[in-house]
Amino acid sequence: MGIGxxxxxxxxxxxxxxxxxxxxxxxxxxxxxxLGFLIFDETADAMTLAGSAIIVLSGLYIxxxxxxxxxxxxxxxxxxxxxxxxxxxx
Numbered sequence: 001m002g003i004g005x006x007x008x009x010x011x012x013x014x015x016x017x018x019x020x021x022x023x024x025x026x027x028x029x030x031x032x033x034x035l036g037f038l039i040f041d042e043t044a045d046a047m048t049l050a051g052s053a054i055i056v057l058s059g060l061y062i063x064x065x066x067x068x069x070x071x072x073x074x075x076x077x078x079x080x081x082x083x084x085x086x087x088x089x090x
Contacts, residue, residue, distance in 0.1 A: 023059035056074070 010019070012021045029052055036042040 020063065023063045026056050027061040 009025060012024070033044055033052065
């Protein structure tokens with residue numbers, strides 16, 4: 001199951017907009033904390049929780065910014081088409 005999820009995330013990063021897909025990558029952090037608590041009875045310290053909060057909130061900020069730009073474009077305030085940069089393979 002984990003391999004399939006990672007493969008799907010990789011395909012999404014290659015084909016989707018990075019600003020939309022990236023916040024979903026951060027969900028692994030939350031699931032890791034939850035599974036660590038449920039399976040191994042681990043508790044995260046304050047620094048881990050603070051760092052996790054910064055990472056998740058920054059991802060949500062990026063997602064909100066993308067949604068705002070998309071809404072402006074749909075109202076005609078921005079006439080440039082949205083472009084995506086494809087990854088370079090060596």
